[in-house]
Amino acid sequence: MAHDAATDALNFxxxxxxxxxxALTAAGVPPYAYRYDRTHSAADAVxxxxxxxxxxxxxxxxxxxxxxxxxxxxxxxLADQSGRVQLYFRQDGLGPAYAQLAHVQQGDIxxxxxxxxxxxxxxxxxxxxxxxxxxxxxxPLPFGKEEVVDGxxxxxxxxxxxxxxxxxxxxxxxxxxxxxxxxxxxARMIAAIRRYLDGLGYLxxxxxxxxxxxxxxxxxxxxTHHHALDTALYLxxxxxxxxxxxxxxxxxxxxxxxxxxxxxxxxxxxxPEFTMLEFYQAYADYxxxxxxxxxxxxxxxxxxRAVPAFADLVPGVEPPxxxxxxxxxxxxxxxxxxxxxxxxxxxxxAERHGVAGVEAxxxxxLLDEMFQLLVEPTLERPTFVVDYPVALSPLAKPKRGDPALxxxxxxxARGHELANAYSELNDPLDQRxxxxxxxxxxxxxxxxxxxxxxxYLRALEYGMPPTxxxxxxxxxxxxxxxxxxxxxxxxxxxxxxxxxxxGQG
Numbered sequence: 001m002a003h004d005a006a007t008d009a010l011n012f013x014x015x016x017x018x019x020x021x022x023a024l025t026a027a028g029v030p031p032y033a034y035r036y037d038r039t040h041s042a043a044d045a046v047x048x049x050x051x052x053x054x055x056x057x058x059x060x061x062x063x064x065x066x067x068x069x070x071x072x073x074x075x076x077x078l079a080d081q082s083g084r085v086q087l088y089f090r091q092d093g094l095g096p097a098y099a100q101l102a103h104v105q106q107g108d109i110x111x112x113x114x115x116x117x118x119x120x121x122x123x124x125x126x127x128x129x130x131x132x133x134x135x136x137x138x139x140p141l142p143f144g145k146e147e148v149v150d151g152x153x154x155x156x157x158x159x160x161x162x163x164x165x166x167x168x169x170x171x172x173x174x175x176x177x178x179x180x181x182x183x184x185x186x187a188r189m190i191a192a193i194r195r196y197l198d199g200l201g202y203l204x205x206x207x208x209x210x211x212x213x214x215x216x217x218x219x220x221x222x223x224t225h226h227h228a229l230d231t232a233l234y235l236x237x238x239x240x241x242x243x244x245x246x247x248x249x250x251x252x253x254x255x256x257x258x259x260x261x262x263x264x265x266x267x268x269x270x271x272p273e274f275t276m277l278e279f280y281q282a283y284a285d286y287x288x289x290x291x292x293x294x295x296x297x298x299x300x301x302x303x304x305r306a307v308p309a310f311a312d313l314v315p316g317v318e319p320p321x322x323x324x325x326x327x328x329x330x331x332x333x334x335x336x337x338x339x340x341x342x343x344x345x346x347x348x349x350a351e352r353h354g355v356a357g358v359e360a361x362x363x364x365x366l367l368d369e370m371f372q373l374l375v376e377p378t379l380e381r382p383t384f385v386v387d388y389p390v391a392l393s394p395l396a397k398p399k400r401g402d403p404a405l406x407x408x409x410x411x412x413a414r415g416h417e418l419a420n421a422y423s424e425l426n427d428p429l430d431q432r433x434x435x436x437x438x439x440x441x442x443x444x445x446x447x448x449x450x451x452x453x454x455x456y457l458r459a460l461e462y463g464m465p466p467t468x469x470x471x472x473x474x475x476x477x478x479x480x481x482x483x484x485x486x487x488x489x490x491x492x493x494x495x496x497x498x499x500x501x502x503g504q505g
Contacts, residue, residue: 017105017138024103024136031136036061036111043082046124048116055116058126060085061134063174064108065143074101078110078126081180086125087112097131107137143175166488167496181309183492186478190257192303193277193474196296202253202279207242209235209259215450216240216395218438219262222272235261239278240395240469241456244424247280247467248459255279257474268486269416272495275474284468285397285423286407290384293411293419293470294319297382297477304481313483315413321382326371327405329385333374338367339389339404362441364391379412394434396422411472413480421470428460 024031040048040058049055062080074089091098104110113130142159158175159165165172173180194204212231214221216238226233239256246254260276281288297317305314331337334349341349343363350366351358354373358366367389379385387399388408396406407423425431435452442449478490488494 013140014138017136017140020103020105021136021138024100024133027100027103029100029103029133031133033111033132033134036132036134038111041082042078042080042085045085045116045126046083049118049124053118055124057113057115059111059113060126061111062109063137063141064104064106064110067104067106069101078112079177083177086119086123087114087128088117088119088125089128089131093127093129094131100133101131104133105137105140106143107139107141108133109135109137141171141174162488163496166494167499169493178309179489181307182478182482182484182490185304185307185310185482186474186490188303188307189300189478189481190474192299193296194257196299197255197279200253200292202255202281203251205243205246205251205254205256206258207236207239207246207256209261211236211242213451213453213455215453215456217262218448218450220264220447222261222263237262237450238471239276240471241453243278243280244464244467244469245456245459247282248462248464252282252465253280266495268488269476269479271475271487271491274487274491277472277474278470280424280467280469282465282467285466286386286409286421286468289421289468289470290321290323290409291319292468293421293472294321296472297418300477301481304478310482314481315483317382321384321411323384323386323409324379326385326388329375330367330371334370338370362446364389368392376412376417377415380414382411382413382418384409384411390434393422394438395425395431397425397427398430416476416480417473418477418480419470419472421468424464424467424469426460426464426467428457431460432457 021031036059038059038061040060042060042062045058045060048058060078060080062078062084064076065079065084066077068075072091074087076087076089077084078087089098089101094101111132111134112126112128114126114128117125117127119125144158159171198204210224210226210233212233214234214237216236217240219237221234221237224233224235225231237260239258239260243254243256255277256279257275257277259273261273263272264270266272279292281292298319301314301317304310327337327339334353336349338346338349346363346366347358350361350370353370355361355366355369361369375385386409387402387405388396388410390398390404390406393406393408396408399405399407409421410417411419411421425434432452435457438449439452442451475487475490479485479487482490484490
C-alpha cells in the first residue's frame with residue numbers, strides 16, 4: 001500500500017479501507033465502474049417473486065447494508081431507493097469470483113445478477129450468479145444495529161448526533177431511509193401545488209434572485225458586489241415586487257417557487273435560505289385568495305398523505321378554515337385595544353407581557369411582537385387572521401370601511417405562520433407615501449427596512465388591476481403536514497455554523 005502524509009493521518013478503520021482498495025486493484029478488480037445494466041429495483045425484484053418459491057432472473061444494484069459470511073456462503077442485504085433485498089452468495093455458484101467477496105465491505109455499492117427464490121424463513125432473496133463492484137466505500141457509513149422485537153425489525157441508529165447528520169446529509173440519507181421519505185414527501189407536495197396552480201391557469205415564472213434593491217418584505221438582506229457592473233446587489237428577500245410588475249405587464253395569474261434569503265437568526269422555524277411560493281391573481285381580492293389557499297392546502301395534504309411514511313401523520317385539512325380578526329384577537333389577549341394606545345403606553349404594555357428590548361422597537365414592531373407572543377401560539381388548527389393595521393402592512397390595500405386596517409390575512413396552524421396575503425395596494429400615490437414613511441426608519445439605522453423602489457412605483461403608475469397575492473413558506477408547510485418540528489429536518493442542506501477545527505473527521 002502506498003503511504004503518504006494524508007494516509008498516515010487516517011485512523012485504522014480508514015487505513016483498512018484503503019488497504020482493501022489496494023488489494024482490489026492488485027487483483028485486477030476495477031473499484032469504480034462506469035455503469036451497470038439493472039433490470040429491477042430492489043422492490044421490483046421482491047414483487048416479481050410474489051408468493052412463489054422460485055422467481056425470474058433479475059439484475060439489481062445498490063449499497064451493501066448488511067454482510068454475514070458463513071464460510072462457503074454469504075448472506076447480505078442490498079438497498080436502493082426503493083427498499084432492500086436479500087442476497088445469497090455460494091462459492092460453488094460464483095466460482096473464482098467468490099474470492100473477490102473477501103474484499104467487499106458494508107457500504108460498498110454492488111451490482112448482482114441471479115434468480116429470485118424464497119429462503120426457508122420466507123424471505124425473498126437473489127441467488128447471486130454474477131457480481132460486480134460498482135463503487136468501493138473508503139469511509140464506513142454509520143449503520144446502526146438491527147434486532148427483531150415482537151416480530152418487527154427495530155433499527156437502532158448509529159448516526160444520532162443531529163449536528164453531524166445535518167453537516168453530512170449524504171450519510172444521514174444513506175443510513176436512514178425514513179429521512180429520504182421526508183424529501184420524497186416534499187417533492188410530491190411541491191409537484192401537487194404546481195399541478196393545482198397550473199390547473200387554475202397560473203403561469204409559472206422566474207424573477208431575479210440578485211436584485212439592485214431588496215423589497216416585498218421587511219428583513220435584513222445578504223449583500224454582494226457585481227464587479228463588472230461595479231454595483232451592490234442583494235439576494236432577494238421576497239419575490240413580490242417583480243411578480244406584481246408582471247401583473248402590470250398583462251399576465252393575469254403568475255406564480256413562482258424559489259429560494260429567498262434573509263440575513264437573520266436561525267431557529268427551529270427559520271433558515272437564512274428558504275423556499276417560498278408566491279402567486280398573484282388579477283381582478284381578485286383577499287377573500288378570493290382565501291379560497292385558493294384552502295384548496296391548495298388540501299391538494300398539498302393529499303400529496304403528502306400518499307407517501308406511506310406519512311399516511312397516518314398528516315392532519316385533517318378541512319375548509320372552510322376559521323377566521324379571526326387581528327385587532328380583536330390581540331385585544332382579547334391584552335385586555336385592551338392596542339391601536340387605541342399611545343407609544344409609551346404600548347411600550348409599557350409590551351414590557352409587561354415579556355417583549356424583549358422594547359425601547360429599541362417602533363410601535364409596529366411592538367404590536368407584531370405581542371401578537372407573536374400572545375396569539376399565534378393559540379392557533380392550532382388552520383386559521384386565517386384577517387385585517388392587519390396599516391403600519392404592519394405597507395403593501396396591502398386599506399380595508400373597505402376602516403382605513404386604519406388593511407385587507408390582509410395570514411394563515412396559522414400549530415402556532416406557526418404558513419401564508420401571508422393581501423388585497424394588493426395598487427394606488428401608486430398611497431404606495432409612495434407608505435414606502436417613503438418606511439424609508440425614514442431606514443435612515444435611523446433600521447437595516448431591515450428597504451429603500452424606496454422607484455422602478456416598482458413607476459410600474460404601478462402605468463396601472464395595476466385589482467390583485468390578490470399570496471406567499472406561502474413551503475418549508476413550514478411541510479413541517480405542518482408531516483409533524484416535523486425543526487426546519488432543518490425538511491431542508492436537505494440547512495445552514496450551519498462552521499465546524500470546529502478538526503470536527504469533520
